[in-house]
């Protein structure tokens with residue numbers, strides 16, 4: 001039985017015709033050794049952004065169905081060009097749009113969820129010894145409308161196809177070498193992981209480590225697909241994203257990340273009564289304001305202090321809603337700090353090692369960095385700190401643990 005390999009190439013990996021040629025050469029080496037290769041590609045370079053700009057010039061609130069119709073064209077260009085490039089070096093290939101492989105999704109335009117993939121046409125191509133090239137990021141709903149999966153969604157297309165085919169590997173080719181302990185552009189001595197768990201990767205992705213689309217990691221976890229993150233420009237091994245059982249040893253901290261451009265809101269003297277937090281955060285959710293860290297003090301004299309962080313961009317939108325809440329509930333005055341950052345340490349080993357939090361706080365203290373808020377989960381510790389000290393905090397915590 002030939003191995004089934006799913007490979008996904010991101011926009012930068014197919015940004016020019018020269019780069020497409022390189023991708024084709026890489027695919028040829030797999031095809032030559034007898035693998036069944038299914039390739040998922042994103043749109044070339046900044047195509048998707050450019051298409052959005054075009055629409056924006058015509059309509060500041062374009063119909064979502066038409067946006068998906070528009071954006072899906074980017075991937076249609078890259079799949080066909082790749083098939084053309086493969087043909088020129090003697091590799092038979094066949095490209096498919098999302099609708100041609102019946103990548104069935106719900107009808108939620110611009111953020112559709114995959115419901116089912118029909119493997120028939122992919123199997124047919126593979127059976128004829130062809131490379132199957134599938135457009136990433138796009139699908140089709142029950143009514144036959146073209147849908148897209150949300151920005152960066154080609155990773156999710158690739159993992160969904162790998163799960164459907166029971167592929168031996170799902171390689172995600174990208175412009176970084178793999179998954180690091182911190183952003184190598186920000187931290188000297190950041191190390192590349194050989195392996196990392198799905199859960200760590202999910203925490204790191206949502207913290208802005210930006211290597212993989214979060215939904216692709218969730219899907220891989222649910223269907224036990226090993227994701228292999230690797231460079232499309234260098235021939236080096238990269239990082240495997242695997243289940244916890246596949247790791248011999250659980251390190252305490254596998255990644256440190258920082259989220260900038262955040263703001264902290266504190267509301268003192270909030271009456272301590274049922275439904276008050278729901279009222280506050282319900283109003284923010286309704287206005288699509290994303291809230292990250294939330295800390296509520298335990299009640300004293302029938303009052304609480306509620307603090308939370310939002311992105312700095314959403315402050316303008318959130319403030320009027322908060323003023324309304326303050327007015328209605330006669331709370332204390334809103335305190336706003338727009339110069340904060342959130343620093344987080346992530347590691348599955350935190351479950352079994354004690355003292356990680358204390359060690360992190362000490363590293364910050366030794367560098368004279370004040371902690372404004374703290375939250376933890378089973379595998380993550382996050383601290384809100386002054387933004388100006390973000391860089392030194394990142395270095396201090398990375399040095400401490402890695």
Ligand code: ASP
Pocket residue numbers: 010011042043048049074136137150151152153154155
């Ligand atoms: N081309 C789409 C985007 O730019 C999908 C992707 O790159 O994964 O978001």
Ligand code: MG
Pocket residue numbers: 010011042152
């Ligand atoms: Mg991308």
